[in-house]
Amino acid sequence: MGELLEKAKLLKAASYQMGMLTETEKNEALEQIAEALLSNIDFILQENSQDMEAGTAAGFAPPLLDRLKLTEDRIRQMADGVRQLLHLKDPVGEVTEKWTLENGLNIQTVRVPLGVIGMVYEARPNVTVDAAALCLKAGNAVLLRGSSSAARSNLALAKVMKAALQSSPVPEEALQLLEDTSRETASDMFRLNEYLDVLIPRGGAGLIQTVIKQATVPVLETGVGNCHVYIDESAEKEMAIAIAENAKLHRPSVCNAAESLLIHKDWPYHKELLQSLYEKGIELRGSDDLVKEFSFIKQASEEDWSTEYLAPILAVKTVAGIQEAIAHIQTYGTKHSEAIVSESKEHVQTFFRAIDAAVLYHNASTRFTDGEQFGYGAEIGISTQKLHARGPMGLRALTTVKSLVEGTGQIRN
Structure with a gap:
């Protein structure tokens, strides 16, 4: 508790200074950070290599090692992500609403920082x-x-x-890393309401659920991505194949990768698609009819339909139509990202109305659920909850509002 409490106190004091900084001052600090990352690539890679060696010795699965690994290109990408924020408008001070009451009071709501944010995450150093x-x-x-x-x-x-x-103008104390990674200290952090204003967990289902269940500090929940691609009967062949393959193959180890593929039973190109996925190294686990039809498809268990693999594994199923696809997603989806490939406007509208998820796609890959792709710059995570923020969380998601009331001596009768 010693390290945690000491750093929490420093953060609380620094948060008051942070709220007073201008956009120019904060941008200056970000530019300094980007330059420092590029100037210290060798040092960062040296330290990362020791994590990689330890992870390999511990038998980490390839997807976990991929998330853990840093390269010169990935560090440069991180620096580029920091610099992208320089060009994004600072949300702090933005007037979101303003109005005048009959008694002459002028009211406006403005964006302000959340305060002190506790970030809890797994494996990915880029999140730091x-x-x-x-x-x-x-x-x-x-x-x-x-x-x-x-x-x-x-x-x-x-x-x-x-x-x-x-x-830079930003106080060094505004950024703290908790070096004690024990579960006991993490549990203490989750209940540090006096110093933390919000917790944001980013990682697997186990981590997220642990934070939600143990925390007394408010949680901005980022969600597990059991994402689906549904190929409707009217789907155009080349488009459907390209979207399905991109959603699964582009980067299987991330939360916006597709984990389940639903295919209308009358779509005539399913053999070509499934054969292509298999030949490109995807392990397919399918429904009974597909197992009978294809020797390379393994029998899917009930657990497969709800699993976020984060690996080159895909659950595949044929459905009788749009309603069965919707019912399947409603049963097994995690309200992250869902896609329909279809030329039927009616089916697309039905899909968009019926599916409850942070992001829905028509004729596009789920891989676009990303702060940078949405134009937010680097993201803090993908929120699958409904309060405060939903979907990719950029700068605005890290602010709240306060009301400013201007009067001329009004008192309440």
């Missing part, structure tokens, strides 16, 4: 940079708690960024 940059740009102080698997990588990135802040 993304979360820090987004929180700082939106005027927040941030406590980063990564996993032990990426401890050296996260510490290296935090050291580089904190050193960069020393020569």
